[in-house]
Amino acid sequence: MFSTAAFQFDFIGAKDLLELARKQPTTTYEMTVTESLSSEGGYIALVKLKDLYNFLSDESDQLVKTLFESNVRDYQGSTQVNEEIQKSLSERGKEDFWWLNNGITVVASKAVQSGKTLTIEDPQIVNGQQTSTEIFNFFKESNTDSEERTVMVRVISVSESASRDRIIKATNSQTSIPPASLRATDKIHRDIEEYLSPFGLYYDRRKNSQKNIGRPVDQIVSIALMAQAIMSIILQRPDSARARPSTLLKKDEDYKTLFSTDYPIEVYYVAAKTIKSVQSFLRSKTDILPKEKTNLLFYVAMHVVCTVTNKPNPTVADIAALKPENLSDEILEGGLKFVKVRYLALGGDDKAAKGSQLLADIKKDLSMSLIQSADVDSVTNAVKAA
Numbered sequence: 001m002f003s004t005a006a007f008q009f010d011f012i013g014a015k016d017l018l019e020l021a022r023k024q025p026t027t028t029y030e031m032t033v034t035e036s037l038s039s040e041g042g043y044i045a046l047v048k049l050k051d052l053y054n055f056l057s058d059e060s061d062q063l064v065k066t067l068f069e070s071n072v073r074d075y076q077g078s079t080q081v082n083e084e085i086q087k088s089l090s091e092r093g094k095e096d097f098w099w100l101n102n103g104i105t106v107v108a109s110k111a112v113q114s115g116k117t118l119t120i121e122d123p124q125i126v127n128g129q130q131t132s133t134e135i136f137n138f139f140k141e142s143n144t145d146s147e148e149r150t151v152m153v154r155v156i157s158v159s160e161s162a163s164r165d166r167i168i169k170a171t172n173s174q175t176s177i178p179p180a181s182l183r184a185t186d187k188i189h190r191d192i193e194e195y196l197s198p199f200g201l202y203y204d205r206r207k208n209s210q211k212n213i214g215r216p217v218d219q220i221v222s223i224a225l226m227a228q229a230i231m232s233i234i235l236q237r238p239d240s241a242r243a244r245p246s247t248l249l250k251k252d253e254d255y256k257t258l259f260s261t262d263y264p265i266e267v268y269y270v271a272a273k274t275i276k277s278v279q280s281f282l283r284s285k286t287d288i289l290p291k292e293k294t295n296l297l298f299y300v301a302m303h304v305v306c307t308v309t310n311k312p313n314p315t316v317a318d319i320a321a322l323k324p325e326n327l328s329d330e331i332l333e334g335g336l337k338f339v340k341v342r343y344l345a346l347g348g349d350d351k352a353a354k355g356s357q358l359l360a361d362i363k364k365d366l367s368m369s370l371i372q373s374a375d376v377d378s379v380t381n382a383v384k385a386a
Contacts, residue, residue: 022190024066024122031055031118034150042156043111043118046098049089049149053139056132063136070107070124070168072184074209075133085134090142096149103152104128107164111157120155126168183223183249188259192268196221199325201272218280221272223249228298229271230258233305234319236363238298243354266320273324275301281332295353296339299362303335312367338362338369 012020031052036045047055058064068074076082088100105127108120125132135151138144158164168185183189184205193203202210204222211220227249228241235257249255278301282293308331309318342361346352 018191024069027122029055029120029123031120031153031155033113033116033118033153036113036118038113041158042154043113045118045153045155046150047153048147049097049135049151050139050144050147052104052132052135052151052153056136061140063133067123067125068129068132068206070126070164070185071129071206072126072168073129073207074212076130076208077212079130082130082134085131086138089134089138092149098150098152101131101151102128103154104131105167106153106155107158107167108155109157109159111155118155123155126164183255183259186259188261189223191265192226195265196269196272199269199273201269201276203272218276221276225275226268226272227258229275229301230268232298232302233271233274234263234267234316236302236313237359238302239354239356239359241298242295263316264320267316270305270319270322270324274305274322274327277324277327278304278332278335281329282336285336291350292343292348295350296336296343299339299343299353299358300332300335303338303362303366304331306366306370307331307335310370312363312370338366 031045031047032054033043033045033047033051036043038044056063056067085101088097104125106120106123107126108123110121112119131151139147156167158167165185184207189203189205193205196203200219202215202220203226204210204220207222211217224245228245231241232238247254249258275297278297282288282297282300285293288296304327305314305319305322306312308322308327311318339362342365343352343358346355346358346361352358
């Protein structure tokens, strides 16, 4: 009817809705600087501590936590590094603060300077959250009317998400940060975080973020623990999960086998819930030493999943279909006994847990027991049918 009219129609699917839900409205902040250098794409500035405090504060003098959403870690509390930062702030010597501190890195969609004011759109502090928080706390608690010291701030204007991610990883790789934390801003971890929350499990995508808002410790799942759970339950490598927990996320090829968008999201809930259930069960065992609980954890988790699926090598689909909240103490006890006997037979120590023989023995005996169980079930069903 309207042959000359132009129109466009697009289907909005679940992925598009999720991206829209996560999209933050454009926000503009102003930062007063004392000195600055500019080049294409960014600024290096000296900012008075008081002016940084104003940048970090909202109208109620509260810390604007959304500024740190892209940071790989949350505030770490009373660590040695943070205590040193606080000491540098409180003990005013001859040195300016920026002489004693590595500074702060801000990425933004746009940054423009006019006079002594930087106007920054969509700022994210990707490195320097500990410094920022300590400066904020210092001004909240101290008499700082005469404060004239400065901090160095880098403001980088970047629109491409790939470039932003490289900046986040590079600026945080120069300090001692676990490999898991450097992956915190990946989309898949945001997906897992949002999926687990309604089940009462809180994914610590940014280290200490869940603890800082008061989540119960027994309901918090770190990226590292999730990686170990996936390695044990889906890939059936509890020996690697136990022996090399800090290296599982270093190589891209290893990382992609653990956190794959090809896996249904339900798999991560099953893995998290199972590993937390086994942890809780083992903690209740007063006759088992703490070291033994650590050594047995991932093997028992693997055994439990094989038992409830009645398969020695369950598929990802099998695992995703499980209801781990229904794991009984009987199943957990059976898994513990099965694993512990073979663990003790190999010496009952770290060497046994980190070696390959324990896994080989468990898989061999587990396959035989499940096959026998399946044969008994088939006979029973045949008798019932007759």
